[in-house]
Amino acid sequence: MTNDLRLTLPIERGLDEEIRALMQRLGADAVRNLDGTELPDWVIDESAKVYATYFCARGDEEWASLAGEERVRQFLMSTPTTAPSSAPLTINVMEGYLPAQFAPDPTADINRYWQVIDRTTGKTLPHESWSVVDAAPLPLRDPVRLVGELPVEAKSAIVTIANPEPFHVYTVNFLAKQIWDSTQIYNYLTNEWAKDPNRVKSRPYDVAYPRTWERVQSSLSQWLQSHPEVDVVRFTTFFYHFTLTFDDRAREKYVDWFGYSASVSVPALEDFAKEYGYALTPEDFVDAGYYNSPFRPPRAQFLDWVDFLSRRVSRQAQTLVKTVHDAGREAMMFLGDNWIGTEPYGRYFSEIGLDAVVGSVGSAATCRMISDIPGVRYTEGRFLPYFFPDVFSPGGDPVAEANESWLAARRAIVRSPLDRIGYGGYLSLAMKFPDFIDRVEEIINEFRQIHQRSGGHRPANAQPVIGILNAWGALRTWQTHMVAHALWYKQIYSYQGVIESLAGLPFEVRFISFDEVINDPHALAGIDVIINAGARGTAFSGGPAWNDITLQERLRAFVYAGGGLIGVGSPTARDGEVGTTFALADVFGVDQEIGWGLSTDRYSDHAASSHFITTDIPQPYDFGEDPGDIVSLGAKVLYESDGSIRLAVNEFGQGRAVYCAGLPYTSDNSRLLHRALVWAAKQEKNWDHVLASSNSAVEVAWYPQQGCYYAYNNTLESVTSMISGHGLCVELALQPMEGRWGEISDAS
Amino acid sequence: MTNDLRLTLPIERGLDEEIRALMQRLGADAVRNLDGTELPDWVIDESAKVYATYFCARGDEEWASLAGEERVRQFLMSTPTTAPSSAPLTINVMEGYLPAQFAPDPTADINRYWQVIDRTTGKTLPHESWSVVDAAPLPLRDPVRLVGELPVEAKSAIVTIANPEPFHVYTVNFLAKQIWDSTQIYNYLTNEWAKDPNRVKSRPYDVAYPRTWERVQSSLSQWLQSHPEVDVVRFTTFFYHFTLTFDDRAREKYVDWFGYSASVSVPALEDFAKEYGYALTPEDFVDAGYYNSPFRPPRAQFLDWVDFLSRRVSRQAQTLVKTVHDAGREAMMFLGDNWIGTEPYGRYFSEIGLDAVVGSVGSAATCRMISDIPGVRYTEGRFLPYFFPDVFSPGGDPVAEANESWLAARRAIVRSPLDRIGYGGYLSLAMKFPDFIDRVEEIINEFRQIHQRSGGHRPANAQPVIGILNAWGALRTWQTHMVAHALWYKQIYSYQGVIESLAGLPFEVRFISFDEVINDPHALAGIDVIINAGARGTAFSGGPAWNDITLQERLRAFVYAGGGLIGVGSPTARDGEVGTTFALADVFGVDQEIGWGLSTDRYSDHAASSHFITTDIPQPYDFGEDPGDIVSLGAKVLYESDGSIRLAVNEFGQGRAVYCAGLPYTSDNSRLLHRALVWAAKQEKNWDHVLASSNSAVEVAWYPQQGCYYAYNNTLESVTSMISGHGLCVELALQPMEGRWGEISDAS
Known part of the structure; x- marks a missing residue:
C-alpha cells in the first residue's frame, strides 16, 4: 500500500454524486462500510480499493439459531451477598447484570464450571453445600427503550447455600452464555438502534466448537465468492471480544479493553487442562471480581490462559487469512472489539499473516500501538471523531475533536508513521459539516507531506534508549x-x-x-x-x-x-x-x-x-x-x-x-x-545542539538523510521557538497547530 | 485537693514581691519549680502548697559517674547501606545520630544484643559473618553552638560484613548507651542552654540495675528529708523517656511519645526472657526502622514488652510513691518525658498509688487523656503557652496561644473536669506581658466557675454510647x-x-x-x-x-x-x-x-x-x-x-x-x-429537644441536677445561637470565647 493517497473513507448508499465528489476532493483511495451500512454498487467501478467489514464471531444469525449452545461463554461473579444467619441463603446470580446480555449456563458441569466462594474466608464451598435451579430472567429495569425487548434466551438461576456461616459474604462464580454481542449493545445504547425495527441483535458464537469453526470457515469462503468487489477484508475482528459487561440498567458495568473474560468455553478449558496439566477454575477468571484487570499483578494461571488463547486465536485466524489470500484479497485486522487473543506484540501474531492492521487513534500512545506493530505490511489509523450523532449534531464541535486527535496523533506519526489514515461512521453526517470536511482535507494533506518529505525515513533518535x-x-x-x-x-x-x-x-x-x-x-x-x-x-x-x-x-x-x-x-x-x-x-x-x-x-x-x-x-x-x-x-x-x-x-x-x-x-x-x-x-x-526546540510547545524531528527537519506546534496558539541542532539555529514563528518543513542547510 | 483556688504557678528566685503579689491576685494555691529553677525560700512560709520537680532517672551526676555502665540503653538501627560488591562492607553505626546522645555498647553480648540484617532478604546474618570494632566518635557537625562539646563517653563502632551480597541493603541493630537525657537535649536546643557554663548535662541511669535502683530509693529518702518544704513530689517522671532521638545535626530524628525504645537494658531483657519464655531480639525493638510506632499494627513481642515493662515500672514507682507517702507528702506524676511504662490506662497503673497526675494540655483530647485517668485523687492540666522565650519574646503572642489552648481545653473540661490548672516555665518572663497575666486571671476564674456551678457534677450525656x-x-x-x-x-x-x-x-x-x-x-x-x-x-x-x-x-x-x-x-x-x-x-x-x-x-x-x-x-x-x-x-x-x-x-x-x-x-x-x-x-x-445549640460554634452542657446549663462559644467571633433542650429554648448572643451559665427554669 505505497500509493500516496493513504486515505480511507466510510461510504454508504445514497448521496452518490456528493460522495464521489468528496472522495475525489479528499483523494480517498479506499472506501469501507461499517456495521449497519452497505457499500453502494457504483463503488465497484471506481479505482478506490474496497474494504469490507467482516465479522467472524457474530452476524450469521442463521447459525446462531442452529447452534444455540455454541455461544461465547464468560465467567461472571454474582453480586456479593452477606448471610445474616445460618438460614439457607439464596442468590439470584443475574442480579446486577443486563438480562439481555447474559444467561447463566447450568448445563455445563456445575462441579467444574460453577463455584460458590465464602469471600470472608476465601474458601470455595464444597459442591454438596449448595444447589442451583433455573429461574426466570430478571425483568429489564428501565433500558427497554435503549436495548429493546428481552431475547428469548434470557434467563437466570438461583443458587441456594444450605447452611451459610452467619455474616460471611458469599459470591457465585457462574458460567454464562453471552446472548448478545457487546459492541452491538454499545451501538444500540449510543445510536438508539432499538428504534430501528429492522435491526437484528447479534448472538455471538464461538469457534472453539468444531461445528461453528467449520461454519465460520465456509461462510468466509462463500462470502468472498459473493463479494468479488471487496479488495480488503477488514476483520472486525476475530473471535473474542474484550470484556464489556452491562448492568441491569444497561449501563456499562465492567470494561477492560485487554480482558479475556469473554474467551472461555468448555472445549477450550478442556484443551487447556490437557495441554497445561491443570484445570483452570472459574475463580481463575473471576479473580475476586477484579477479572484479571491489567492493573493486577498478573497471576500465572491468567498468563497461561493468555498464552493458550492467543496461540489458538492466531492459528484459527491464520486459516481465515489464508482463505482471504487464496481468494486474491488482502486481510486487514481491526485492532479493537473482538481483538482478544490476537496480541499484536505477542509471540504468535506474525503467524496470522495479516497484510494490515487498522485501529482507532485516541492519543499518541494508541497511535504508536498501531504503527509499531511488527510483521504487517501497513497500518492504518482510524481518526477521531467517529461520524456518529454524539458529535455530529447541533452543539457538537467535530473540528475541535479533529484538531485534538490530529495534534495527539501527529506527534506519534512523525516518530513512527502510520501508513494510512481513515475515518469511520456515517459520511452523510459528516458532510453536513463543511468546515469539518475542510479540516480533514488539511489534515490528510499534512499527513501525506510527512510521508513525502521524510522519504520513508524515520527521524533521528536521540541517544538514550x-x-x-x-x-x-x-x-x-x-x-x-x-x-x-x-x-x-x-x-x-x-x-x-x-x-x-x-x-x-x-x-x-x-x-x-x-x-x-x-x-x-x-x-x-x-x-x-x-x-x-x-x-x-x-x-x-x-x-x-x-x-x-x-x-x-x-x-x-x-x-x-x-x-x-x-x-x-x-x-x-x-x-x-x-x-x-x-x-x-x-x-x-x-x-x-x-x-x-x-x-x-x-x-x-x-x-x-x-x-x-x-x-x-x-x-x-x-x-x-x-x-x-x-x-x-x-x-x-x-x-x-x-x-x-x-x-x-x-x-x-x-x-x-x-x-x-x-x-x-x-x-x-x-x-x-x-x-x-x-x-x-x-x-x-x-x-543544546542535538535536540532542542526552545519552546516546549514545539517539537522538532530531524531527517539527516533527507537534510531536512520538521517542526510542529502542538498547541492551538501561535508560538515562536528557537530550533537548534545539526548545525542549525533558527527562530520559527508557527501558526496554531502548524507544522513546517525546513532544510538543515538553512543554517543561520 | 478540693479547695476552690485550683491554680499552680511556677515561681523562681528573685522578684519576690512581684511574685507574691501575682500569686495573691491570681489565687495560686500551689507553686512549683522546674528543671533549672529553684524555689525561693520565702515560699515555705506561705500557705501555698509547694510542688517540687523530682527526677528519678537523671540529675544525680555523682551516681551517673560512679555507675557509668548503668546508663539507659536503646536499640538503634544504623543508616541502611547498600553493598556495591561482595567486598567487605563497613558500616559506622553512629552515622546519622548525635554523638552526644548515644554511644554504641559493644560490651553487651554482641551475639544477643547486636544484629546485622540483610534488609533485601529480611534475613539476619550469622554472627560469624560480621565483626565489630570500637571507633572514635563521629565529630559533631554544626550543632556545637547548640549542644556544647562532645561528652567523654561519646564513641562509635564499625561493623564489617565480610562477604555481603552485592546490591543488598544492610543495617546493624546495635545496643546503644544513652549518654545524655533526651528532654535535656531538647531544652539545650530550645533555650540555648549550651551558653550557660554552669549547666551540667544529665546522663540517664536505669533502675533495672540493682545498684542504681538502691541509689534512686535512698536518694529520694534523703531528698525528702532535706526538703521539708515540699508538699507535693512532682515526679518528672519515673524511669524511661519516650523515644526522642536526635540526628548528627542536632535535629530531632525520631520522636514517638509512646515509644518504648529507651526502656531496654540487659537485666530487663534477661528477666523478660525468663518470665515470657522467649528472648526478645534487637529487631523486636528496631522493627525495620519503624521502632514499633503506635501506627504499626502492634506485634505480639512488642505488646509483651509493654506489658512486662509497665508492670515493672508500676512496681518500682509504687515503692517510690510509698516513700513519699511515708514522709507525709503527696506524689504527683507528670504525664510526659519519662512516663513510659506508667500507662495510666493500663492494667498496673493503679498499683502505683499516685495522688495526682499533671500533664500538658495541647488539645481537648490530651486534656481528656489527663482528666479521665482512673484511680488518682486529682488531675492537673499544665496549660499552654509554656513560659519559654520561644513565645514570650517580641513578636510572640502569648495571649493568642492562651486563648487557643483554653478554647480547646474548655470543651474537654466541661465534659470531664480537670481538678486544677497550672502553668510552667519562667514566671519572670510571663510577668513582662501584663495582658497575658490579665487573660490568665480570666481563664482561671472561668475554670473555677465551671467547678462551682456544676457542683462537682458532670453534665448529662446524650444517649449513644x-x-x-x-x-x-x-x-x-x-x-x-x-x-x-x-x-x-x-x-x-x-x-x-x-x-x-x-x-x-x-x-x-x-x-x-x-x-x-x-x-x-x-x-x-x-x-x-x-x-x-x-x-x-x-x-x-x-x-x-x-x-x-x-x-x-x-x-x-x-x-x-x-x-x-x-x-x-x-x-x-x-x-x-x-x-x-x-x-x-x-x-x-x-x-x-x-x-x-x-x-x-x-x-x-x-x-x-x-x-x-x-x-x-x-x-x-x-x-x-x-x-x-x-x-x-x-x-x-x-x-x-x-x-x-x-x-x-x-x-x-x-x-x-x-x-x-x-x-x-x-x-x-x-x-x-x-x-x-x-x-x-x-x-x-x-x-431537637435534647442536644441542640443551633450554631455549631456554640456548645452547651446540661446539668439537670443543678438545674442549669453552660453554653460556650468556641470561636474568636461574636455569635448567636438558639439553645434548646430540657424544656428550654432561648437565643443567646455570646461574645468571643464567652461561656455563659443559665438556669434551665429560664424557659422561654
Whole structure:
C-alpha cells in the first residue's frame, strides 16, 4: 500500500454524486462500510480499493439459531451477598447484570464450571453445600427503550447455600452464555438502534466448537465468492471480544479493553487442562471480581490462559487469512472489539499473516500501538471523531475533536508513521459539516507531506534508549495504564502521560517485563534509562514483583554501573514490613510514607539552584494525582508541595535516578520527561545542539538523510521557538497547530 | 485537693514581691519549680502548697559517674547501606545520630544484643559473618553552638560484613548507651542552654540495675528529708523517656511519645526472657526502622514488652510513691518525658498509688487523656503557652496561644473536669506581658466557675454510647493518632479530629481493641455506635486485624442487629486479593479503589435531598486529607468530590453505617460527627429537644441536677445561637470565647 493517497473513507448508499465528489476532493483511495451500512454498487467501478467489514464471531444469525449452545461463554461473579444467619441463603446470580446480555449456563458441569466462594474466608464451598435451579430472567429495569425487548434466551438461576456461616459474604462464580454481542449493545445504547425495527441483535458464537469453526470457515469462503468487489477484508475482528459487561440498567458495568473474560468455553478449558496439566477454575477468571484487570499483578494461571488463547486465536485466524489470500484479497485486522487473543506484540501474531492492521487513534500512545506493530505490511489509523450523532449534531464541535486527535496523533506519526489514515461512521453526517470536511482535507494533506518529505525515513533518535519496566513487558507495548480504549481515568492519567510523552519523543522505547529481568541477566543490555511508573500495588509499578531479590539486585547493579532509572508515582512499591515502601528507595533516595514512619523526622535537601531537568519548565508544575506522601532518604529535592516530594534526583554509584510524582501529558511535562531522560543518561551536554526546540510547545524531528527537519506546534496558539541542532539555529514563528518543513542547510 | 483556688504557678528566685503579689491576685494555691529553677525560700512560709520537680532517672551526676555502665540503653538501627560488591562492607553505626546522645555498647553480648540484617532478604546474618570494632566518635557537625562539646563517653563502632551480597541493603541493630537525657537535649536546643557554663548535662541511669535502683530509693529518702518544704513530689517522671532521638545535626530524628525504645537494658531483657519464655531480639525493638510506632499494627513481642515493662515500672514507682507517702507528702506524676511504662490506662497503673497526675494540655483530647485517668485523687492540666522565650519574646503572642489552648481545653473540661490548672516555665518572663497575666486571671476564674456551678457534677450525656475500635483499645484512651505530643501532622489531623470532637461532645466514649472483640463475644455490649478511624494499614484502622474472621463476623452482627458503625478514612482496610479493600465494605456500602477495580464502572446513588447528618453543616465541607478513592457499593452518597466519595450512609440489617473521608477538628466537623453518631444510633428524633445549640460554634452542657446549663462559644467571633433542650429554648448572643451559665427554669 505505497500509493500516496493513504486515505480511507466510510461510504454508504445514497448521496452518490456528493460522495464521489468528496472522495475525489479528499483523494480517498479506499472506501469501507461499517456495521449497519452497505457499500453502494457504483463503488465497484471506481479505482478506490474496497474494504469490507467482516465479522467472524457474530452476524450469521442463521447459525446462531442452529447452534444455540455454541455461544461465547464468560465467567461472571454474582453480586456479593452477606448471610445474616445460618438460614439457607439464596442468590439470584443475574442480579446486577443486563438480562439481555447474559444467561447463566447450568448445563455445563456445575462441579467444574460453577463455584460458590465464602469471600470472608476465601474458601470455595464444597459442591454438596449448595444447589442451583433455573429461574426466570430478571425483568429489564428501565433500558427497554435503549436495548429493546428481552431475547428469548434470557434467563437466570438461583443458587441456594444450605447452611451459610452467619455474616460471611458469599459470591457465585457462574458460567454464562453471552446472548448478545457487546459492541452491538454499545451501538444500540449510543445510536438508539432499538428504534430501528429492522435491526437484528447479534448472538455471538464461538469457534472453539468444531461445528461453528467449520461454519465460520465456509461462510468466509462463500462470502468472498459473493463479494468479488471487496479488495480488503477488514476483520472486525476475530473471535473474542474484550470484556464489556452491562448492568441491569444497561449501563456499562465492567470494561477492560485487554480482558479475556469473554474467551472461555468448555472445549477450550478442556484443551487447556490437557495441554497445561491443570484445570483452570472459574475463580481463575473471576479473580475476586477484579477479572484479571491489567492493573493486577498478573497471576500465572491468567498468563497461561493468555498464552493458550492467543496461540489458538492466531492459528484459527491464520486459516481465515489464508482463505482471504487464496481468494486474491488482502486481510486487514481491526485492532479493537473482538481483538482478544490476537496480541499484536505477542509471540504468535506474525503467524496470522495479516497484510494490515487498522485501529482507532485516541492519543499518541494508541497511535504508536498501531504503527509499531511488527510483521504487517501497513497500518492504518482510524481518526477521531467517529461520524456518529454524539458529535455530529447541533452543539457538537467535530473540528475541535479533529484538531485534538490530529495534534495527539501527529506527534506519534512523525516518530513512527502510520501508513494510512481513515475515518469511520456515517459520511452523510459528516458532510453536513463543511468546515469539518475542510479540516480533514488539511489534515490528510499534512499527513501525506510527512510521508513525502521524510522519504520513508524515520527521524533521528536521540541517544538514550528507554526501557519501560513493568509486569507485562513487550506484550503491552504502548498499552500500559489503559482501562477502556484511550479513555481518561483519574487513576491513570498521571502515568499515561509518560507513554503519551514518549510516543512523540525522539527515543527508542522498549517494553520489558520483570520476568525477563529476573530470568535473563542480559535483559537490560542496550538500555540506557529504565522507567518504572504506576500506582502502588499495580502491575505497572510492580507490587509483589519487587519482593524478588534478583530483580532488585539487577536494577541496583544497572544503575550503580551508570544506568538511569526514572520512577513515576509509586515505583518499585511493595507491601511488607521491610523498612521501606519502595524496594529501590536507596536508589531513588526517596520513599513513600504509609503511616508507619511518621515518627521519623524528614528533612529534604533541596537542590541549591535550578536543575537541568527543570531548566525551562514553567511553574506551577502539574504532577497530576497525589500518589501519597513521598519523603526524602537523601535525594536532592527539586520540588515539594503539601509536605510531599514531587520531583527529586539522586546519584547511585555511577548512575542516576529521578523520582517524579506523576506526569500527566502536557507539552511541558513531555519536555520535563525528555530532560529527565537525558539527565538520567548523563547526556545533558548534548542537549543544546542535538535536540532542542526552545519552546516546549514545539517539537522538532530531524531527517539527516533527507537534510531536512520538521517542526510542529502542538498547541492551538501561535508560538515562536528557537530550533537548534545539526548545525542549525533558527527562530520559527508557527501558526496554531502548524507544522513546517525546513532544510538543515538553512543554517543561520 | 478540693479547695476552690485550683491554680499552680511556677515561681523562681528573685522578684519576690512581684511574685507574691501575682500569686495573691491570681489565687495560686500551689507553686512549683522546674528543671533549672529553684524555689525561693520565702515560699515555705506561705500557705501555698509547694510542688517540687523530682527526677528519678537523671540529675544525680555523682551516681551517673560512679555507675557509668548503668546508663539507659536503646536499640538503634544504623543508616541502611547498600553493598556495591561482595567486598567487605563497613558500616559506622553512629552515622546519622548525635554523638552526644548515644554511644554504641559493644560490651553487651554482641551475639544477643547486636544484629546485622540483610534488609533485601529480611534475613539476619550469622554472627560469624560480621565483626565489630570500637571507633572514635563521629565529630559533631554544626550543632556545637547548640549542644556544647562532645561528652567523654561519646564513641562509635564499625561493623564489617565480610562477604555481603552485592546490591543488598544492610543495617546493624546495635545496643546503644544513652549518654545524655533526651528532654535535656531538647531544652539545650530550645533555650540555648549550651551558653550557660554552669549547666551540667544529665546522663540517664536505669533502675533495672540493682545498684542504681538502691541509689534512686535512698536518694529520694534523703531528698525528702532535706526538703521539708515540699508538699507535693512532682515526679518528672519515673524511669524511661519516650523515644526522642536526635540526628548528627542536632535535629530531632525520631520522636514517638509512646515509644518504648529507651526502656531496654540487659537485666530487663534477661528477666523478660525468663518470665515470657522467649528472648526478645534487637529487631523486636528496631522493627525495620519503624521502632514499633503506635501506627504499626502492634506485634505480639512488642505488646509483651509493654506489658512486662509497665508492670515493672508500676512496681518500682509504687515503692517510690510509698516513700513519699511515708514522709507525709503527696506524689504527683507528670504525664510526659519519662512516663513510659506508667500507662495510666493500663492494667498496673493503679498499683502505683499516685495522688495526682499533671500533664500538658495541647488539645481537648490530651486534656481528656489527663482528666479521665482512673484511680488518682486529682488531675492537673499544665496549660499552654509554656513560659519559654520561644513565645514570650517580641513578636510572640502569648495571649493568642492562651486563648487557643483554653478554647480547646474548655470543651474537654466541661465534659470531664480537670481538678486544677497550672502553668510552667519562667514566671519572670510571663510577668513582662501584663495582658497575658490579665487573660490568665480570666481563664482561671472561668475554670473555677465551671467547678462551682456544676457542683462537682458532670453534665448529662446524650444517649449513644460510643466505642472507638482500634488495635490498642483502652490502653491508648484519648491517645490515638498521636506522634509527638499534640503536634499537627499532615497524616493524622484528619483522624485526630474525631477524638478531638468527641473530647467535647456529650457522649460516653469507650476505647476497645480488636482483640477484645475477638476474644469476648460481649465486648460490644452497651455500645451503641462503633467508630473505626484511620489510615489504611495502621493500627487505628486495623490493617491485618481485619483478616480475622471473628472480628468481621461480630462487627457485622453488631450492625445488623441495630448497632451503628462510623468509618473514617480507610476503616477496616486490609491488604489482600479478596475483592474489597474494606473488610466491611458490605456494611459501609463503599469500598476503597486501589487500582485493581478500575474496570468496574462506579455509579453513586446520591441522597435525594438534604440528610439529617448534613442538615446544618455549611459547605464547603472540610474532610482533610484524601484517604484514596472511595467508590460506591450501594451506599447513599451525601458528598462526593474529585471522583471520590467523602460522605455516605448505608443501612445494614437493622443498623446503620456512615462513611466519612476525614474529620479535621472544626466546630462544623464536630457537629457533623455529633449528627452522624445520633443518626447511626437512630436517635435523630431526640435531636431537637435534647442536644441542640443551633450554631455549631456554640456548645452547651446540661446539668439537670443543678438545674442549669453552660453554653460556650468556641470561636474568636461574636455569635448567636438558639439553645434548646430540657424544656428550654432561648437565643443567646455570646461574645468571643464567652461561656455563659443559665438556669434551665429560664424557659422561654
